[in-house]
Amino acid sequence: MRRFVLGYLLPRIVQWAVVIFIGVTVTFIIPRLSPNDPVEKQVAELMASGAHISPQAVIEMRAALTEMYGLKGSSWEQYFGFWGRLFRGDMGPSLSTFPTPVTALIVRAMPWTLGLLLTAVLISWALGNVLGAFASYYPKSRIMGVIDVLSQAVRPIPYYVMALVMLIMFAYVVRIFPFSGAYPPGTHVEFTPQFILTVLKHSALPALSLVILGMGGWFLGMKSLTSNIISEDYVVYAETAGLRENNILFNYIIRNALLPQITGLALQLGSIFSGALIMEVVFGYPGMGTLTLQAVMGNDYSLIMGIAIFSIIGVATSVLILDLIYPLFDPRVRHQ
Amino acid sequence: MLKIVSDLLKHDTRFRIAAVFLLAVLILIALTAVSPYDPTRTFKVPADIPPSLKYPFGTNSRGQDLFWWMAFALRNSLLLGLLTAAVSRVIAILVGLTAGYRGGLVDRVLMSVNDSFVVMPVLPVLILLSFLLRGQMNIPLLALILGLCGWPGDARLIRAQVLSLKERSFTRTAVYSGSTPLNISLNEHLPFVLPVVFATTIANMLWSIGMEVTLSVLGLSNVSLPTIGTAIYWANQHQALVAGIWWWLAAPIICAMVLFLGLYLLFSSVNEYIDPRTRLRLMGG
């Protein structure tokens, strides 16, 4: 047990910390490399709006903004102050919706994204893998052949283009699904069945797009993995021993092939997350993606920073969780 | 090399499709040399004309001929893809060779950084970057930035390759005869590493062009420069769908699909041809 903790758990926790450290540091450095000074920009905007402000007020405003942006003091002071505020959950105020704290905005949008991600990822991963294994084990199946071709066709298409195509096809040409949003504007957010149904209807398209794109990848990967595993000794043995095909497929092949796929999922989480953000933008879904768009449109750089940091922490933690789940599936890691 | 191409052309449908697609793209790109319009100018032709013989892709609301616009867009996007691939290959090779050959602490540190980049969702960070550099964004700069994000996966592959090469006898011979590590890495190991590099180049290109589309659509790049992404950006700005100017969106989407599918099919058919294991698998019935 101790060896497991030291050999397996500890390195991964350390890696998690490293990712967050690097991510947050990069996010910290980037804005400071830019020639644009947000404080001056804000002040300039304010002055350009025509309101009359006394020079004294401008100076005070500058000081307040600098403080708020965490730009006070030397770079090192800023850096440590940054971390300090992060630990307290303070990511500063949003500019476009001043003075709402960035954290509040993110917390509001996050559950939507989480819901979308969880369902889409689970479905596409599970379905894609099972179908991929089937396709490899029963190579003559026509349906699997079709899925294979479709998956290959869909694979290289970037999330955005896919989302656009789906939008055009299903909301414009054939109007099954609503155009945007997660619920019609003006509806109350509550947990009635009616509301949930509306939400489902609205989230169907982004979820569907994510699933289609994702499933293709897992399908192809699993298919190739499975064909390697089929020639493994223990599968050949099971076949020679005359075990039933379904038994072999599920207990011998899929159980083993899933292991690298779990690792693969952990590695892909970053890009799947990015994909979800894009989907949200296209479909106007009120999650972190739309929040990002709003931030970009509104020149709200503290919101963008907040989103970036939050995404990094979120994805890194999810990867860690996956890493911790893996030993449950692979006894070779559990028992040394 | 020629034999590979002819073999594939004869037997692999995917390769044939890829060849057709990519040829179309290349022809279109070559045509940009004789374009009658400067793509950054607007209102050169009557606006909002649907596709016809005179304007094969139609024109957009900004008075630009979409056919020529997409030709430039394809050129820029492909250029971006190649540049990014070049930058990230170089970094990946450097990191992979060093980590693989030196091992120990250097290796662990490099791999830790590597894994961090793999796990990190790059989009939010990229959005942050592009947001700040909005005014000054152009193709080489974007290529540089994307290249800095795209190296991790391949660095690991290269490192794995180097690790196995290290144990082979020719490496030991080189060491004993006094070659410096740099020499060994560059002259002995690099040739083995190159096939891996090629295999991942196209994947990398696909990724970077896709990223560009995403960033441009959000308005985070130089929007007067024609690329596939900016085409969609402008279409959205002018509410192309609502206004019924569907060809404004159709053109970039179709071009994007052709480019992507072409590259991907090329990549997977060549890969399968080269990899002896897939060949064996295909023989199994």
Add this chain to the structure above:
Amino acid sequence: MVLLTVENLRAYYRTEMYGISRTVRAVDGVSLELQRNEIYGVAGESSCGKTTLIKVIAGAIKPPLKVEEGRVHYQFGAFDVDMLRISADDLRSNVRWKEISYVMQGSMSVLNPVRRVITTFEDIVATHQGYTDKKAFLTQVQEHVSKLGLPPDVLNLYPHQLSGGMRQRVAIALATIFHPSLIIADEPTTALDVVVQRGVLQMLKDIQAESGNTVLLVTHDLAVHANVADRVAIMYAGRLVEEAPTQLIFNAPRHPYTQHLIHSLPMIGDKSPRASLGGRPPNLANPPSGCRFHPRCPHAMDVCRGQAPEMVKLTGGQRVACHLVTQ
């Protein structure tokens, strides 16, 4: 009493890709007979076709392997089986594991890495026989396993927790669970150290002596054959070149290839250098004409190039396929 008759078996691998088709003639005209209550050894270099022969005998024929010609006929006492025509279902319910079982090459890795050892036993018994009382089944398996010298708690472990030798024994335990008439052992001792090898071979011998079944033992290691086999057959390039009781093969080999094999075995006390045969085993996609051994045979004659020699019966139960003998 005859258990298995193989008559004129030809089994080829046919592949076609990127416009190139290739036929590998792995088994090209093999005839033999297995008796009950014997250990029959098959020896030969790598890629001489032994594994393909076994696959066909065991009924594991999957593309690109195809049986072109020949007969594989079993007489199990209660019923007969034509291996080349039997249905998959029939094979599974009546023959596989109950009459014919297989100890594979590389038994190190025949167990499912992510499940405990006992599950493989469960799977096999459930498929071929079924069991109702889980507890009784468990005790039965434990008994069987301990009789073979394995500690019963082996069943609850994962394969990677067992040593190579133990895994090999588990494989043998799995193969004998139904006390089959024929046990096919493909390189059962390769990759094991000599001490473990001895244990495994002893186990096989004991099982055979106790149940009186037939063991078909395939290995390139002649020392193993000398130790264990009653009769030995030598294969070369997809054909049988000689077959005889063990003593005869080692003391009086008639085929040049066999002679060479025997003479190349190290003997304690004999320090003379061993000669090696020139050349390499032939490419089975493009084998030599006539007798396949003629390019490397020190006694090759003109007839050897043109005509393949037939198997002839000599005294003492020995068979040889060589023009030297038929002259």
